[in-house]
Amino acid sequence: xxxxxxxxxxxxxxxxxxxxxxxxxxxxxxxxxxxxxxxxxxxxxxxxxxxxxxxxxxxxxxxxxxxxxxxxxxxxxxxxxxxxxxxxxxxxxxxxxxxxxxxxxxxxxxxxxxxxxxxxxxxxxxxxxxxxxxxxxxxxxxxxxxxxxxxxxxxxxxxxxxxxxxxxxxxxxxxxxxxxxxxxxxxxxxxxxxxxxxxxxxxxxxxxxxxxxxxxxxxxxxxxxxxxxxxxxxxxxxxxxxxxxxxxxxxxxxxxxxxxxxxxxxxxxxxxxxxxxxxxxxxxxxxxxxxxxxxxxxxxxxxxxxxxxxxxxxxxxxxxxxxxxxxxxxxxxxxxxxxxxxxxxxxxxxxxxxxxxxx
Numbered sequence: 001x002x003x004x005x006x007x008x009x010x011x012x013x014x015x016x017x018x019x020x021x022x023x024x025x026x027x028x029x030x031x032x033x034x035x036x037x038x039x040x041x042x043x044x045x046x047x048x049x050x051x052x053x054x055x056x057x058x059x060x061x062x063x064x065x066x067x068x069x070x071x072x073x074x075x076x077x078x079x080x081x082x083x084x085x086x087x088x089x090x091x092x093x094x095x096x097x098x099x100x101x102x103x104x105x106x107x108x109x110x111x112x113x114x115x116x117x118x119x120x121x122x123x124x125x126x127x128x129x130x131x132x133x134x135x136x137x138x139x140x141x142x143x144x145x146x147x148x149x150x151x152x153x154x155x156x157x158x159x160x161x162x163x164x165x166x167x168x169x170x171x172x173x174x175x176x177x178x179x180x181x182x183x184x185x186x187x188x189x190x191x192x193x194x195x196x197x198x199x200x201x202x203x204x205x206x207x208x209x210x211x212x213x214x215x216x217x218x219x220x221x222x223x224x225x226x227x228x229x230x231x232x233x234x235x236x237x238x239x240x241x242x243x244x245x246x247x248x249x250x251x252x253x254x255x256x257x258x259x260x261x262x263x264x265x266x267x268x269x270x271x272x273x274x275x276x277x278x279x280x281x282x283x284x285x286x287x288x289x290x291x292x293x294x295x296x297x298x299x300x301x302x303x304x305x306x307x308x309x310x311x312x313x314x315x316x317x318x319x320x321x322x323x324x325x326x327x328x329x330x331x332x333x334x335x336x337x338x339x340x341x342x343x344x345x346x347x348x349x350x351x352x353x354x355x356x357x358x359x
Contacts (some may be wrong), residue, residue, distance in 0.1 A: 046082055057084060073314040145164070198303045213277075
């Protein structure tokens with residue numbers, strides 16, 4: 001009996017040690033930092049926000065990630081917000097990000113770009129599967145990770161539990177590119193940017209936004225898969241008293257996207273959601289964009305363009321929603337400190353954005 005107990009104890013210790021080593025090795029191999037848009041840092045920073053202090057959250061794809069600077073909205077109107085947009089984002093991932101947000105905050109407003117409304121963007125599609133992995137890997141809640149994996153496996157035949165809970169199986173070849181930071185990962189995404197991924201290089205546009213809201217268009221069918229998750233997001237917001245606003249960002253030769261813009265407008269009207277389309281000439285002119293310097297590429301604003309859009313977005317959100325101005329409130333003193341840090345880092349782009357131009 002003693003021998004059996006001793007053997008069992010050794011087996012248990014071995015299993016425990018093996019599990020600890022395996023988990024540690026997985027964390028070393030897991031992608032972190034810029035390659036995954038600093039999700040680890042952004043989620044960790046968000047957990048540090050005092051409860052009840054975030055009024056707006058921004059969810060969507062790369063134009064949102066690159067185009068909205070929450071500290072500009074703070075400086076202009078005292079609006080507190082965090083940007084959680086991720087390139088190539090899906091409605092599914094937005095749903096789980098929103099659940100993560102609601103675990104610690106109850107924002108008054110969700111600003112969403114509905115970028116997946118016309119695309120499935122499922123976890124078994126090669127183009128999008130790594131966005132699912134990245135969100136799953138970075139989510140701080142074990143319960144949300146479990147629910148996320150459960151849904152993915154149920155919806156996608158090519159996906160398995162091991163794809164998500166044992167990332168070492170898909171990342172073992174990454175040993176070639178391991179660096180020192182993989183072993184002791186520093187927080188390299190500055191908290192004062194509040195999630196924004198601003199781009200500081202510029203590319204001149206060949207045409208500029210050309211969308212005509214009065215022009216002919218064809219209704220574009222929604223993805224039933226994505227629509228189901230946007231409905232779940234809307235239901236979740238309704239349950240928590242969170243309002244929703246929709247936004248589309250300026251693009252080069254944007255008449256190409258007229259069918260999408262007008263279909264989003266129709267969708268928002270049906271669901272009583274305010275839609276701010278910055279390709280619409282009425283809104284576009286308020287930005288006073290310089291097409292030589294304000295864009296990173298044809299579909300993304302550069303830093304100066306993001307400052308201009310964020311300034312106008314602040315005015316729109318203040319006008320359409322009952323958002324408090326927290327400037328001067330001692331509970332939000334850290335936001336004023338963050339503004340100083342943000343200005344030190346991006347002041348040259350902020351100053352250029354504040355100068356009038358004739359674009």
